[in-house]
Amino acid sequence: MVRMTYADAAKLAVAEAMRADPTVWCVGEDLGRGGVFKQYTGLVEEFGPKRISDAPISEAAIMGAAFGAAMAGTRPIVEMRFADFALCATDELVNQIAKARFMFGGQSRAPMVIRKPMGMWRSSAAQHSQSLESWYVHIPGLVVCCPATPQDNYAMMKAAIACDDPVVYLEHKDIWATEGEVDTSLPGRFGKAGIRRAGMDVTLVSWSNTANLCVQAADRLAEDGINAEVIDLVSLWPWDKRAVLTSVKKTGRLVVAHEAVCVAGFGAEVVATVAQTMVLKAPPVRLGSPRGLIAYAPNLEDQMRVTADMIAAAAKKTMEFETA
Amino acid sequence: MTLTNFDREKGLARLATMERIRAFEEVARRAAVDEALVLGAIHLSIGQEAVATAVIEPLRRDDYILSTHRGHGHTLAKGADAQAMMKELLGREGGCCGGKGGSMHIADFGMRMLGANGVVGANITIAAGAAHGIKLLGGDQIVVCFFGDGAANRGPFLEGLNWAGVFDLPILFVCEDNRYSASTLTSDMTSGNVADRARALGLPTTEADGNDVTALAATAAEITARIRQTGKPEFLHARTYRLSGHTYFDPATYRPEGEADEMRATRCPIAKLRGELVQAGVAEGDLDQVRQAAEKEMDAALDAARDAPWPAAASVFADVQDIGSPVEEAF
Numbered sequence: 293m294v295r296m297t298y299a300d301a302a303k304l305a306v307a308e309a310m311r312a313d314p315t316v317w318c319v320g321e322d323l324g325r326g327g328v329f330k331q332y333t334g335l336v337e338e339f340g341p342k343r344i345s346d347a348p349i350s351e352a353a354i355m356g357a358a359f360g361a362a363m364a365g366t367r368p369i370v371e372m373r374f375a376d377f378a379l380c381a382t383d384e385l386v387n388q389i390a391k392a393r394f395m396f397g398g399q400s401r402a403p404m405v406i407r408k409p410m411g412m413w414r415s416s417a418a419q420h421s422q423s424l425e426s427w428y429v430h431i432p433g434l435v436v437c438c439p440a441t442p443q444d445n446y447a448m449m450k451a452a453i454a455c456d457d458p459v460v461y462l463e464h465k466d467i468w469a470t471e472g473e474v475d476t477s478l479p480g481r482f483g484k485a486g487i488r489r490a491g492m493d494v495t496l497v498s499w500s501n502t503a504n505l506c507v508q509a510a511d512r513l514a515e516d517g518i519n520a521e522v523i524d525l526v527s528l529w530p531w532d533k534r535a536v537l538t539s540v541k542k543t544g545r546l547v548v549a550h551e552a553v554c555v556a557g558f559g560a561e562v563v564a565t566v567a568q569t570m571v572l573k574a575p576p577v578r579l580g581s582p583r584g585l586i587a588y589a590p591n592l593e594d595q596m597r598v599t600a601d602m603i604a605a606a607a608k609k610t611m612e613f614e615t616a
Numbered sequence: 617m618t619l620t621n622f623d624r625e626k627g628l629a630r631l632a633t634m635e636r637i638r639a640f641e642e643v644a645r646r647a648a649v650d651e652a653l654v655l656g657a658i659h660l661s662i663g664q665e666a667v668a669t670a671v672i673e674p675l676r677r678d679d680y681i682l683s684t685h686r687g688h689g690h691t692l693a694k695g696a697d698a699q700a701m702m703k704e705l706l707g708r709e710g711g712c713c714g715g716k717g718g719s720m721h722i723a724d725f726g727m728r729m730l731g732a733n734g735v736v737g738a739n740i741t742i743a744a745g746a747a748h749g750i751k752l753l754g755g756d757q758i759v760v761c762f763f764g765d766g767a768a769n770r771g772p773f774l775e776g777l778n779w780a781g782v783f784d785l786p787i788l789f790v791c792e793d794n795r796y797s798a799s800t801l802t803s804d805m806t807s808g809n810v811a812d813r814a815r816a817l818g819l820p821t822t823e824a825d826g827n828d829v830t831a832l833a834a835t836a837a838e839i840t841a842r843i844r845q846t847g848k849p850e851f852l853h854a855r856t857y858r859l860s861g862h863t864y865f866d867p868a869t870y871r872p873e874g875e876a877d878e879m880r881a882t883r884c885p886i887a888k889l890r891g892e893l894v895q896a897g898v899a900e901g902d903l904d905q906v907r908q909a910a911e912k913e914m915d916a917a918l919d920a921a922r923d924a925p926w927p928a929a930a931s932v933f934a935d936v937q938d939i940g941s942p943v944e945e946a947f
């Protein structure tokens with residue numbers, strides 16, 4: 293066990309993978325100076341500027357060229373800087389990378405990790421704050437991963453680099469500095485949820501930073517004698533249906549929370565999957581951002597946030613439903 | 617033209633390649649129009665065969681090419697199997713993409729043909745990346761990226777050429793200028809000209825007649841040898857003409873009356889090369905045999921494709937992804 297930040301955990305995974313495999317390389321804007329969030333600090337010194345490559349502000353070319361280099365036999369880690377800017381490379385990801393293996397009848401692979409720092413982070417306003425994970429879950433061919441802890445950011449980054457499929461890897465910008473224990477011997481597995489808290493009364497399902505808020509909500513609920521089970525999905529495609537269904541079977545109550553807009557968010561998929569499978573003790577709840585835009589001023593920005601209090605309140609409501 | 621240096625053997629080999637491309641596409645067109653065997657849109661490169669033939673001639677088997685929606689010629693010239701290609705056009709088992717891609721995604725990775733592309737211009741950054749990969753791995757191959765005149769108005773043109781220049785990548789960008797982007801005269805929608813854009817991005821740029829296979833082959837041999845030696849990108853603007861419509865079913869009525877007929881009569885690259893070969897002393901009958909052999913090969917390819925079964929139904933879920941594959945997830 294080593295204590296490290298969320299950013300350093302991913303960096304350690306990248307460095308280890310690069311040491312083990314000379315075909316792994318990173319490309320993105322400003323990587324030679326450590327990247328905008330310092331998640332690459334020190335790597336250029338060890339691996340040199342060819343493997344920790346700077347790039348022009350050409351998101352389409354970063355994505356497209358990395359894909360071409362993947363087809364030529366390398367394993368690129370693509371840095372998009374902000375998930376928002378990755379939209380400039382949507383054709384490359386959605387029409388090319390996700391589909392190449394299939395369209396070419398299995399002749400090619402795109403073993404790539406596409407890092408897209410996501411989420412709300414200090415008054416960054418509407419173009420630097422989005423959570424668009426559900427878009428990518430909708431695209432066959434992509435693996436989608438949203439780690440919430442240093443442990444998962446280490447283990448899942450390793451798994452993503454080892455994976456022969458393109459992995460959309462969404463790290464949350466608000467938790468780069470969060471510290472946690474990392475056991476480097478624990479393997480990361482896509483489609484394997486983490487049970488962050490065990491409980492019998494209500495199931496809280498989430499991912500990315502909102503999973504951390506669910507843990508806080510569970511602590512508050514415990515003060516009121518409610519034992520919430522917190523499931524951190526970690527990866528959204530594939531996602532651990534079994535863990536969710538098993539938990540809800542036990543609790544009969546479900547709250548799904550995410551930072552993304554609630555409408556057509558991945559929470560809808562989780563709730564629908566559970567509702568198709570079993571009858572609950574209380575109607576399931578989805579918590580997400582209103583379908584509004586993320587503002588600069590804190591009092592405006594906050595209105596788009598899902599908080600631990602909101603999650604706890606929603607969980608309590610599912611408890612009260614039974615007694616009502 | 618003086619034919620003192622004319623190499624008959626090379627001329628005949630080029631003729632064979634061009635006739636094979638022409639015959640493949642004529643057979644595919646007939647299979648589409650007369651028998652409805654070709655399922656989706658196909659884009660014919662009839663009239664443009666010299667570009668694929670000349671530019672690919674100096675390439676090694678392990679050099680890469682990337683192509684466009686109009687990619688049959690490039691793919692054949694790089695060495696792909698005509699029968700597997702025809703099966704792909706018919707959506708059959710044994711097609712080079714297992715019937716999953718069709719004409720617009722035709723590919724043969726064994727021949728290092730990394731795919732046609734249904735998205736105009738998208739192959740430009742990907743091709744730059746293949747060259748980037750070669751450089752990272754320390755290889756000595758080069759990449760050729762074909763695209764149309766219309767593609768030069770898409771963002772990836774700027775981003776891809778700049779990328780290749782910044783990273784000094786071994787790639788030849790070939791703008792195959794057939795004057796049209798679908799039904800639009802490309803010059804009506806283009807500010808300045810394409811070759812100037814490439815020069816402005818710092819790429820050595822050559823402008824050439826894309827219908828003169830003999831001269832173009834010499835030019836391409838020089839450029840590709842230079843790229844292999846310097847490891848740096850170059851640009852070739854090849855002027856040609858699309859004798860067919862945009863798709864096989866496009867009557868191309870937007871073209872000025874008589875334009876295509878005149879081009880066919882005066883600028884057909886195959887007719888031009890045949891003329892040179894006759895002047896060099898090859899008998900007309902020998903040239904006809906080259907055409908007949910190509911037609912026979914492509915007729916046989918169509919027969920084989922017609923007889924091939926549809927792909928296994930379950931293959932639709934194969935090769936999507938390993939992790940979270942629909943094979944496991946279907947429910």
Ligand SMILES: Cc1ncc(C[n+]2csc(CCOP(=O)(O)OP(=O)(O)O)c2C)c(N)n1
Pocket residue numbers: 659684685686734735736737763764765766767768794796797798802858862
């Ligand atoms: C991004 C994109 N926009 C539009 C189209 C539709 N489209 C297919 S081919 C074509 C014309 C392309 O012209 P050019 O690049 O000159 O190639 P050519 O067809 O002449 O070979 C268009 C507009 C497309 N496939 N992709």
Ligand SMILES: [Mg+2]
Pocket residue numbers: 764765766792793794795796797798802
């Ligand atoms: Mg054109």
